Amino acid sequence: MGCGVSAVPDGRRLKITGDPAHPANLGRLCSKGSALGSTVGLEDRLLHPAIGGRKTSWNDAISRIAGRFSETIARHGPDSVAFYVSGQLLTEDYYAANKLMKGFIGSGNIDTNSRLCMASAVVAHKLAFGADLVPGCYEDLDLADLVIFSGHNAAWTHPVLFRRMEAARARGQRHVVIDPRRTDTAEDADLHLALAPQTDVRLWNGLLADLIRRGAVDRAYVAAHVAGFAEVEAELAQADQSPAAVAADCGVAVADLERFFQMVAETPRTVSLFSMGANQSAQGVAKGSAILNVHLATGRIGRPGACPFSITGQPNAMGGRETGGMATTLAGHMDFDPVSRARLGRFWSAPRVAAGPGLKAVDMFDAVADGRIRAIWIMATNPVVSLPDSARVRAALEACPFVVVSDCMADTDTAAFAHIKLPALAWGEKDGTVTNSERGITRQRRLFEPPGEARADWRIVADVATAMGFGDAFGWRGSAQVFREWARLSAYENTDRMLNLGPLAGVTPEAYDALEPIQWPVTAAGGTARLFTDGRYQTPDGRARMIPVAARGPAEATSAGYPMSLNTGRVRDHWHTMTRTGLAPELCRHAPEPYVEMHPADAIALGVGEGALARVVTAQGEAIAIARLTDRQRPGSVFMPMHWTEAFAPSGRANPLVAPSVDPRSGQPEFKHTPARVRAYRETWRGFFLAREAWRAPAGLDLVWRRIPHAACQLHEFAGRGDAPERAALHKALTAKVPGDALRFEDPAAGVLREAWLEGERLGRVIFFTTSGALPPRDWLAELFAADLLTAADRMALLIGRQPGHAVETGPTVCACRGVRAARIETAIAEGCDSLDAVGEATGAGANCGSCRPEIARMLAAARGATRHAA
Numbered sequence: 002m003g004c005g006v007s008a009v010p011d012g013r014r015l016k017i018t019g020d021p022a023h024p025a026n027l028g029r030l031c032s033k034g035s036a037l038g039s040t041v042g043l044e045d046r047l048l049h050p051a052i053g054g055r056k057t058s059w060n061d062a063i064s065r066i067a068g069r070f071s072e073t074i075a076r077h078g079p080d081s082v083a084f085y086v087s088g089q090l091l092t093e094d095y096y097a098a099n100k101l102m103k104g105f106i107g108s109g110n111i112d113t114n115s116r117l118c119m120a121s122a123v124v125a126h127k128l129a130f131g132a133d134l135v136p137g138c139y140e141d142l143d144l145a146d147l148v149i150f151s152g153h154n155a156a157w158t159h160p161v162l163f164r165r166m167e168a169a170r171a172r173g174q175r176h177v178v179i180d181p182r183r184t185d186t187a188e189d190a191d192l193h194l195a196l197a198p199q200t201d202v203r204l205w206n207g208l209l210a211d212l213i214r215r216g217a218v219d220r221a222y223v224a225a226h227v228a229g230f231a232e233v234e235a236e237l238a239q240a241d242q243s244p245a246a247v248a249a250d251c252g253v254a255v256a257d258l259e260r261f262f263q264m265v266a267e268t269p270r271t272v273s274l275f276s277m278g279a280n281q282s283a284q285g286v287a288k289g290s291a292i293l294n295v296h297l298a299t300g301r302i303g304r305p306g307a308c309p310f311s312i313t314g315q316p317n318a319m320g321g322r323e324t325g326g327m328a329t330t331l332a333g334h335m336d337f338d339p340v341s342r343a344r345l346g347r348f349w350s351a352p353r354v355a356a357g358p359g360l361k362a363v364d365m366f367d368a369v370a371d372g373r374i375r376a377i378w379i380m381a382t383n384p385v386v387s388l389p390d391s392a393r394v395r396a397a398l399e400a401c402p403f404v405v406v407s408d409c410m411a412d413t414d415t416a417a418f419a420h421i422k423l424p425a426l427a428w429g430e431k432d433g434t435v436t437n438s439e440r441g442i443t444r445q446r447r448l449f450e451p452p453g454e455a456r457a458d459w460r461i462v463a464d465v466a467t468a469m470g471f472g473d474a475f476g477w478r479g480s481a482q483v484f485r486e487w488a489r490l491s492a493y494e495n496t497d498r499m500l501n502l503g504p505l506a507g508v509t510p511e512a513y514d515a516l517e518p519i520q521w522p523v524t525a526a527g528g529t530a531r532l533f534t535d536g537r538y539q540t541p542d543g544r545a546r547m548i549p550v551a552a553r554g555p556a557e558a559t560s561a562g563y564p565m566s567l568n569t570g571r572v573r574d575h576w577h578t579m580t581r582t583g584l585a586p587e588l589c590r591h592a593p594e595p596y597v598e599m600h601p602a603d604a605i606a607l608g609v610g611e612g613a614l615a616r617v618v619t620a621q622g623e624a625i626a627i628a629r630l631t632d633r634q635r636p637g638s639v640f641m642p643m644h645w646t647e648a649f650a651p652s653g654r655a656n657p658l659v660a661p662s663v664d665p666r667s668g669q670p671e672f673k674h675t676p677a678r679v680r681a682y683r684e685t686w687r688g689f690f691l692a693r694e695a696w697r698a699p700a701g702l703d704l705v706w707r708r709i710p711h712a713a714c715q716l717h718e719f720a721g722r723g724d725a726p727e728r729a730a731l732h733k734a735l736t737a738k739v740p741g742d743a744l745r746f747e748d749p750a751a752g753v754l755r756e757a758w759l760e761g762e763r764l765g766r767v768i769f770f771t772t773s774g775a776l777p778p779r780d781w782l783a784e785l786f787a788a789d790l791l792t793a794a795d796r797m798a799l800l801i802g803r804q805p806g807h808a809v810e811t812g813p814t815v816c817a818c819r820g821v822r823a824a825r826i827e828t829a830i831a832e833g834c835d836s837l838d839a840v841g842e843a844t845g846a847g848a849n850c851g852s853c854r855p856e857i858a859r860m861l862a863a864a865r866g867a868t869r870h871a872a
């Protein structure tokens with residue numbers, strides 16, 4: 002999204018506000034942006050280089066890495082090494098890493114986690130436009146009369162943009178959501194098409210066929226600017242494109258489909274947002290092409306309020322696509338053709354520009370597994386959590402002779418496999434530029450001095466390059482110099498590439514520091530909001546290409562053994578692998594632990610109850626998560642969030658389950674569909690453990706373990722299927738080194754054990770076990786940790802296992818920005834607040850980023866339903 006953030010440092014603390022002058026967010030921030038101040042502390046940071054877990058000097062670490070990479074390359078060739086990088090690097094970092102791998106090591110083996118994210122859209126763009134070009138800009142979202150969200154849960158994943166579109170709705174903009182789940186984006190939309198998983202190509206092809214039938218195609222635009230229309234028309238003729246047939250295949254009602262067709266036909270100002278529901282598919286490229294085809298055929302591109310819009314997720318996914326972070330391209334939108342390779346060689350004075358594309362992420366880790374890659378350097382990404390079939394990724398790294406990890410955090414799941422760990426600067430410390438979804442370049446400025454020995458990622462790359470003997474090409478003294486070189490490269494011998502930052506090639510350090518947001522292509526006149534306004538594309542003949550695509554099913558069909566479709570994605574308040582949002586307790590309250598969402602009809606048939614633990618099993622692995630029953634899920638489909646890790650919930654991780662099926666052209670994994678089955682877990686005992694510090698699940702026990710951060714302590718929930726000896730083993734592990742005496746209550750007959758330890762007058766630890774099931778609410782206990790001294794009443798309550806007075810379940814946090822719990826909102830509604838604004842006024846909920854507004858609306862609707870029912 003590329004939001005402008007204003008931050009005022011005070012020691013290591015920050016006061017955060019949205020930057021009202023920034024074009025991306027105009028002053029607004031989401032829950033995660035607002036909580037940035039909670040994530041800049043130094044706890045859990047990696048602050049010194051380490052070899053084999055032991056602190057070492059930078060000189061030592063750098064020379065070991067350079068030595069090992071050089072030696073491996075000398076013995077096994079340049080393709081025996083690889084970099085796996087990330088859209089969370091700055092453009093300057095990305096540029097440096099790509100230059101070293103593709104220009105000086107001479108291999109294409111640098112790929113980025115954008116492979117898991119944008120790769121399908123990139124290929125679709127290249128096929129249609131001749132280069133990876135995003136036509137529109139955020140202003141188009143204000144101007145559009147119709148916005149189609151295709152596999153995009155914007156209310157949670159781009160809440161600030163979503164609020165902008167909600168404002169546009171007030172003046173008549175309409176929303177259609179295409180998503181198998183009724184997400185918060187779909188909740189209040191004008192139309193929700195809850196299509197069967199992986200049927201998007203059929204849907205969009207059906208739409209195009211309908212537009213052709215109605216004569217809603219812009220023949221003049223096609224004649225002047227588009228090639229391939231006839232081929233696409235011929236492809237469409239291969240299938241029955243009647244609304245009835247399309248609706249049946251997509252699993253939606255014919256009337257809804259016809260309404261969709263009608264809305265699109267009558268609305269020239271249409272924007273089609275597409276995100277992970279489109280890209281993360283074995284037909285990700287085809288989905289993208291089918292969407293682009295509709296816009297090209299109707300001329301709805303390059304015009305205000307009309308464009309297909311692939312929306313990026315990470316702060317700098319786009320910067321990586323520009324600078325050659327993907328294995329399939331060279332820097333500056335150049336390909337591996339002889340002319341481009343020679344040009345780059347000249348520009349860099351590089352000895353051996355990579356001859357061809359390197360390995361894409363999933364293939365790259367396969368190559369690590371089978372020994373073709375013998376040294377890998379992972380920067381700013383956590384592949385042990387985020388790649389599909391992650392057990393395989395673990396095994397690959399375990400077997401790899403040399404693994405380097407650059408991260409700002411010390412103990413990520415991936416860092417556990419590193420031979421060498423390198424401390425990187427984090428947000429608030431690093432200094433450079435990022436590019437957002439609308440091609441907008443924003444300066445990210447440093448707020449804090451570098452902590453410990455942490456260094457900028459580009460600097461670390463340059464240090465290693467220098468130690469490998471390439472110092473002449475990597476002698477930058479600051480990020481401004483890296484940026485200038487990158488801007489110069491984008492303009493170098495550039496007669497035909499739209500990606501051009503030429504006028505920025507001469508920025509002085511002062512001008513770089515003061516750089517205002519600007520969208521590429523950058524011309525002498527400034528930035529460019531929209532591309533293709535003149536109908537010219539970056540193809541040899543200047544015409545866009547429509548690409549025929551046929552609808553196919555998912556890579557792996559469901560079967561008797563695995564009858565359901567497992568879908569994965571994001572929750573509202575967490576960011577990916579939680580290395581940062583997991584530091585902010587206020588972001589851990591909305592979805593405190595891993596869950597699996599399923600339709601009540603499926604759950605009843607399987608004997609899985611609301612809130613019970615359920616086992617989700619695929620051919621790759623299994624996970625255990627809390628069942629959430631909801632009719633927002635399609636029968637036959639289940640959904641799990643992607644975020645939880647070994648550190649937070651070892652048995653609740655989604656990615657050990659996900660099949661590594663990829664799109665054949667983009668290499669992007671099908672994260673949204675893996676055949677699965679679900680059954681009840683049926684624990685025989687459970688409990689929880691509160692401590693001031695974070696604990697990992699004790700080794701060697703078969704437990705379901707989750708850690709949930711609170712303000713003054715860490716809550717650890719656990720459950721198991723073992724018997725008394727296993728419980729005793731856990732108890733022993735949790736209490737082994739606790740000094741002092743416990744307050745203790747035990748009722749062996751009822752299978753209940755409660756213990757509390759004091760540290761002086763403060764509460765130090767609490768353990769509850771039960772075999773009968775009932776456990777008290779945890780919040781009051783967690784809050785006791787904030788008290789300096791426990792009263793006699795508190796001690797009594799601990800033993801009784803109940804909060805004094807009337808226990809109130811405060812429920813999950815609905816509004817993370819203002820910390821408003823479900824119970825408070827329910828009370829406000831019961832007391833007569835009958836609109837979003839009234840609830841906001843009474844409780845403060847929903848007044849900041851607004852990402853909780855759909856949920857509050859749902860609570861209001863439920864209360865109205867209940868009242869009607871009672872009446």
Ligand SMILES: Nc1nc2c(c(=O)[nH]1)N[C@H]1C(S)=C(S)[C@@H](COP(=O)(O)OP(=O)(O)OC[C@H]3O[C@@H](n4cnc5c(=O)[nH]c(N)nc54)[C@H](O)[C@@H]3O)O[C@H]1N2
Pocket residue numbers: 118151152153154155157158159179180181182184197198199200201276277278279313314315568569570571572573574575576577673
């Ligand atoms: N809160 C939060 N926001 C984030 C992030 C985060 O971690 N947390 N990450 C950022 C990043 S990197 C990214 S890439 C974006 C991703 O943003 P989104 O793409 O909005 O997020 P997802 O939840 O991965 O997936 C979107 C939707 O695709 C749907 N889907 C599944 N299968 C299909 C299908 O076959 N067809 C269609 N049409 N839809 C389907 C899912 O049900 C899901 O609701 O979010 C960014 N914003």
Ligand SMILES: Nc1nc2c(c(=O)[nH]1)N[C@H]1C(S)=C(S)[C@@H](COP(=O)(O)OP(=O)(O)OC[C@H]3O[C@@H](n4cnc5c(=O)[nH]c(N)nc54)[C@H](O)[C@@H]3O)O[C@H]1N2
Pocket residue numbers: 087089090091114115117118119277281314315380381382383384386387388407408409410413425426427428431458569570571576577578579580581643655656659672
């Ligand atoms: N099941 C499933 N899996 C998915 C997805 C899905 O929808 N479903 N989505 C995929 C998508 S779209 C994405 S983008 C990926 C994201 O997956 P990852 O990239 O693995 O997730 P992050 O948690 O963002 O990892 C970033 C890492 O970099 C570190 N870091 C942060 N800033 C810096 C920095 O400046 N320098 C360095 N060196 N380190 C830094 C963080 O501490 C963290 O360890 O996940 C993918 N995986």
Ligand SMILES: [Mo]
Pocket residue numbers: 117118119314315
């Ligand atoms: Mo992403």
